[in-house]
Amino acid sequence: QKEVEQNSGPLSVPEGAIASLNCTYSDRGSQSFFWYRQYSGKSPELIMSIYSNGDKEDGRFTAQLNKASQYVSLLIRDSQPSDSATYLCAVLGAQKLVFGQGTRLTINP
């Protein structure tokens, strides 16, 4: 079992809709969780972090964490074409950040 798993997609969402990205992790002791966005040919860019169960909102982005289910999600409201990218879930364990394979998201105008 991979440490961090994501559906690789591609995920296509119409402009203005909600995009939902999901991630599961295997280390039950993990305490810190991150979402990175990576445009094609660019480096990963941190967009959200979450440490406690529940929701955390930042603008159009909402991160959700459920430690009992070992599940992290990212919601993007009012999706824009500029949100088209690969979204990487990352989990901090033993001082190192472990990434999922990423979900490729396409927002269709």
Added chain:
Amino acid sequence: DAGVIQSPRHEVTEMGQEVTLRCKPISGHNSLFWYRQTMMRGLELLIYFNNNVPIDDSGMPEDRFSAKMPNASFSTLKIQPSEPRDSAVYFCASRSSFYGYTFGSGTRLTVV
């Protein structure tokens, strides 16, 4: 703040040649990480340093790979000899605390 600086941005080399990738972390960041990204395997951690000391190199694929951090402002990742399967994008990242890894722009390595 110039961010994490990596060089070169692109490297094309022949199989068997030595390749050296370079990284300058953000000033004040005390942890440095080397990642490799491929389509098949995604982002894999190769090695990381805390206060210039290698902590975990379990991700280094084989003895052909080596990394050093002689001081707080410079690190190298060396591949000798290089092989076509080493072709990937290599990222360096640094962080200063529990939060916030900052990635460099990456080095795209092609071994022919």
